[in-house]
Amino acid sequence: MKYFIGNWKMFGVPKSINILKSINSFNLFDKNRNKYQIVITPPYTLIHFFAKYFKKKLIKIGSQNCFYKEKYSSNTSAISPYMIKKVGAKFTLVGHSDNRAEGDTDKMLKEKVKHALKHNLKVVFCIGENKKQKKNNSTNRVLKNQLIKVLEKKFNKNNIIIAYEPIWSIGTGKIPNEQDLSNTVFFIKKILKQIFNNKSPAVLYGGSVDENNIQMLKQLREIDGFLIGGASKSPKKFIDIIKNYYK
Ligand code: PEP
Numbered sequence: 001m002k003y004f005i006g007n008w009k010m011f012g013v014p015k016s017i018n019i020l021k022s023i024n025s026f027n028l029f030d031k032n033r034n035k036y037q038i039v040i041t042p043p044y045t046l047i048h049f050f051a052k053y054f055k056k057k058l059i060k061i062g063s064q065n066c067f068y069k070e071k072y073s074s075n076t077s078a079i080s081p082y083m084i085k086k087v088g089a090k091f092t093l094v095g096h097s098d099n100r101a102e103g104d105t106d107k108m109l110k111e112k113v114k115h116a117l118k119h120n121l122k123v124v125f126c127i128g129e130n131k132k133q134k135k136n137n138s139t140n141r142v143l144k145n146q147l148i149k150v151l152e153k154k155f156n157k158n159n160i161i162i163a164y165e166p167i168w169s170i171g172t173g174k175i176p177n178e179q180d181l182s183n184t185v186f187f188i189k190k191i192l193k194q195i196f197n198n199k200s201p202a203v204l205y206g207g208s209v210d211e212n213n214i215q216m217l218k219q220l221r222e223i224d225g226f227l228i229g230g231a232s233k234s235p236k237k238f239i240d241i242i243k244n245y246y247k
Contacts, residue, residue: 003225006232022235051088062091068111106149169207211240
């Protein structure tokens with residue numbers, strides 16, 4: 001099963017549901033639809049509305065983040081995994097580089113993953129190196145640290161998906177070259193197998209994925225899907241990414 005996950009970031013109002021309706025119409029009649037899962041992560045404000053509308057449909061709804069406490073607390077503006085699950089989300093991103101930059105620590109991320117899994121959310125755990133780290137050839141060391149500081153053997157690996165998102169690639173139009181990306185995904189799966197008894201969760205790629213570069217990315221069969229930011233706000237682009245992937 002491949003994943004096409006659209007991360008809307010700070011985008012969308014109730015009528016933006018039309019974007020999802022277009023994607024859903026395509027999905028419904030796509031002969032390849034059993035080969036992949038579409039997930040959209042709108043902002044918190046739209047999760048309930050979208051999840052209710054798509055409850056019996058193929059598209060799943062997720063959140064872009066969750067707070068590191070389980071249910072209720074006195075933290076103003078915080079939203080817990082329990083609250084997200086109760087309004088119909090099936091997935092949550094954790095550890096997006098935007099949120100790491102805002103102060104999410106490994107300790108907080110571990111709590112987020114733990115509580116999200118407890119509430120039966122599938123966790124899309126994001127990792128990635130920045131430009132300087134890439135330049136210094138420390139990508140593997142950075143990724144390994146991000147994985148081993150947060151993930152534990154006792155976590156249910158069937159509900160964990162890893163999204164490899166090089167920070168220098170997010171929203172920049174730049175993507176890693178084929179060989180580097182293949183090596184990195186292979187390395188991530190090696191570390192995941194060390195954590196999870198020789199079995200690796202799915203590993204996605206994210207960072208400037210579009211309807212053109214998917215032609216190159218699809219050659220790398222070890223990539224289990226894509227986390228798509230900018231291009232997920234356009235139904236045409238998002239659908240073309242899937243079409244071109246299976247062409
Ligand atoms: C993201 O922010 O998760 C992302 C992948 O963004 P973009 O596709 O716009 O680079």
